[in-house]
Amino acid sequence: MKKQLVYICLLVFITVTQNKLYANEPDSAYLFAYSSGKNNHHNGLHFAWSMDKKKWHSIGPESSFLRSDYGQWGTQKKMIDPFLFLSPTGTWHCVWSLNQEDGAFAHSESRDLIHWESQSYPLVFPSGNCLSPIINYQKNTGVYQVIWKTDRPSIGNYAVETKDFKLFSATTKVMQEQHAKEQVRLSDGTYPGTVHKVAWGTIEKLLKKQQLDAYKGKLNQERMADDGTRFASLTAIKGKLKLDEHMPDRAISDLLIGAFFEDINYAADGGLYAELIQNRGFEYTSKDRKEWNSLTAWSATDDGAVLVIDTILPIHQHNQHYVTMKVKDGAGIVNEGFGGIAIKKGEQYKFSVYSRAKSAQLGQLLIRLIDRDGNTIAETRTKKLSKKWQQYTLPMLANASVSDARLVITYSQDGTVDLDMVSLFPKNTFHHRENGLRADLATTIADMKPRFVRFPGGCVAHGDGLENIYHWKNTIGPVEQRKPQRNLWGYHQSFGLGYFEYFQFCEDLGAEPVPVVAAGVPCQNSAHHGHKLGGQQCGIPMEEMGHYVQDILDLIEYANGDVHTGWGKKRAEAGHPAPFNLKYIGIGNEDLITDIFKERFTMIYEAIKKKYPQIEVIGTAGPFYEGSDYVAGWDLATKLEVPLIDEHYYNPPGWFIHNQDFYDRYDRSKSKVYLGEYAAHLPDRASTIETALAEALHLCNVERNADVVTMTSYAPLLAKEGNTQWSPDLIYFNNTTVKPTVGYYIQQAFGQHAGQTYLFSDLQLSNQDEAVNKRIGKSIVRDAKTGDIIVKLVNLLPVEVDLELDLSAIGIRKQEVKATVIAGKPTDRTARPVAATLELDRCKLSPYSFTVFRIPAQK
Ligand code: AHR
Secondary structure, eight states, X not given: OHHHHHXXXXXXXXXXXXXXXXXXXXXXXXXXXXXXXXXXXXXXXXXXXXXXXXXXXESOTTOOSSOOOOSOTTTXXXXXXXXXXXXXXXXXXXXXXXXXXXXXXXXXXESSSSSBOOOBOOBOOTTSOOEEEEEEEETTTTEEEEEEXXXXXXXXXXXXXXXXXXXXXXXXXXXXXXXXXXXEEETTEEEEEEEEEEEHHHHHHHHHHHHHHHHHHHXXXXXXXXXHHHTTTOOOEEEEXXXXXXXXXXXXXXXXXXXXXXXXXXXXXXXXXXXXXXXXXXXXXXXXXXXXXXXXXXXXXXXXXXXXXXXXXXXXXXXXOEEEEEXXXXXXXXXXXXXXXXXXXXXXXXXXXXXXXOSSSOOXXXXXXXXXXXXXXXXXXXXXXXXXXXXXXXXEEOSSOEEXXXXXXXXXXXXXXXXXXXXXXXXXXXXXXXXXXXXXXXXXXXXXXXXXXXXXXXXXXXXXXXXXXXXXXXXXXXXXXXXXXXXXXXXXXXXXXXHHHHHHHHHHHTXXXXXXXXXXXXXXXXXXXXXXXXXXXXXXXXXXXXXXXXHHHHHHHHHHSOTTSXXXXXXXXXXXXXXXXXXXXXXXXXOOOOHHHHHHHHHHHHHHHHHOTTSEEEEEOOSSSSSHHHHHHHHHHHHHTOSEEEEEEEEOHHHHHHOTTTTTTSOTTSOEEEEEEEEEOOTTOOOOHHHXXXXXXXHHHHHHTTTTEEEEOOSOOEEETTOOSSOOOSEEEOSSOEEEOHHHHXXXXXXXXXXXXXXXXXXXXSOOOHHHHTTEEEEEEEOTTTOOEEEEEEEOSSSOEEEEEEOGGGTOOSOEEEEEEEEXXXXXXXXXXXXXXXXXXXXXXXXXEEXXXXXXXXX
């Protein structure tokens, strides 16, 4: 027994010493925690170590082990004066100051200084600021005291007490002086911070983490621009792709390729929504955009009508503003559309307006579409106006094509007339819907064959502040009764494209509707907008949550309910008695997973599960593929057994090349993944062959893992030239032309050539180099309907790859196939799919190319 013990001890000793990187490491050292505040960056918690507290070594001076996620990008998200504290139970607590104004500090905790829990921002001093917080611990009571200063030293210091950093006592005034932080001299300056004696292992882990991050960062930066050097000696390579008979086939979800629609970049008003009149309801305000008002996009005709905005007796309380035109000698008002009105010769348009005459003599409205030279392209007139609000609807036929027409409305009498909801739609909308969508744009989306459409966002769904949360009920019913709202991307949402139109669009596309609603919290990047806090602003108050949850249940009822029930009836009144068959609903959008979020998400989730157990709820896992929100979002989804979870990441092409096994490691028994937002991003944010091939590579790897990743959508979908807040986007457009990107054609290829079964295969290349092998993507799937075998191949190399395809295991003989190829230089932004003929046993893949072909089912 004794002998055995000695043996075990020896074994442990050998293992431990062998694992050590260096022979002579100390037991402990000093750790310095600080935030540099250099260039006013305050970009997170940095560490340095020392053996003697004299000579300090930075742990990657630019590496932040914890960053503040409070409030708006740009002006906020600062970690000022962090204070690190080790509790007796071994938990590290970090508190820091957010800024000079808000009466809150920030807190996060960690067991290892590497993985940090979600942050919280306790509102502790509503009327003042909260500077340089520190933590004291009272051993006998187990109570932590957070003490801070204000910017008025005469007031003194304040404190709150807590046992768990979740519940806090009321704020009290304290006499106690804050102890000064230590000043430590590093190679780039002297900084205040906290010094801790820690086991050497702690420092070693931080060093390794920093090295690993630096290494990963390097991999992520792999760019095709460097391929000339990277693959200098590489010549054309050969390869053999053979089905792997040892691996059983895998089911692929039927919903794999979808579309992400958000009203960003003028995607809705001025975009997909076919309305041609801008600010038709005179509801623009300076809240939408500083320089905007009710008359934005409107002007008086040269002969001088006087335009006044009024709100007395409007057509509807949600649409309070209208224009009063004081007219003399046939003057009137002009609308410039969204950067001009694009009109096509021979096309019919539907004009409508609400009007009310105030003149003694009732006159008519004359409506004209004119070009820049004043030539009339189309005209019509109303009958004599009424003295009460009345809607006038008239057809107009265009006699010429003009890309930037204007709409002119004049009045035949001298006098006063009110106008509101001035509207002009092409008759030819997508599927000829009333209040419909721009046919060319909608058709381009339809051509992707999306299996679902997510809407209305993105950040638009949870909004910039509590008052900006997207409420679906404001977006249905007659358009003049909808409640417009500021768009957080810096413009206006008329909600002409609202929930009814979204559902109808999905139906017209044959796609599942996937609405996403806020989880009771606005975007974590929200500005204050009059609230004490920015960010999540403490969420919808709990006493209002019951009402909010009911709104979400009503949405399901609106989509699916019986025509006799309240909300089902409203759907029927809108012209759709049949249910929309809603099956999925997203709760939250890449939120910060705070306790505030968790409480509200759980409440909504449980309510839906109880009332509509058949509805699949989609949870959310933050805006990145790692980090505290990703982990906490997943933990919550696992705990609650949420069926699906929404992941988001925008990464450089190198990330997609070096993370091809990202989903292979996912536990199949947990929630399924909806990859709701992703794209390959280059520093200049262009959409090129390089980004498109990285996305194609990722989709090949996703198809292999489509048992766990059941839905994907590239984001964002649409962008109007000259009005973009985000790039790259999948489809650019202006008033006359649709301009799909290279990335669009990749999505289209995966949408049009989706399969239901994944067939595993082995690729053997003549070149064994890992860097080379990582640049080839492949996916072989079977289309259940046709029995076709679909092959997708991605070559991200600068050389041709000559591939022999062996599909004999499923009885496919060598043959010629008709393929679609997208190829070009990595920087190419204009590559388009071209047809090609390939031999199965000699598939030549051009440098930097994507190839897809179908092999018809063997008879
Ligand atoms: O896709 C654009 C934005 O990216 C979305 O609104 C948001 O969810 C993400 O940060």
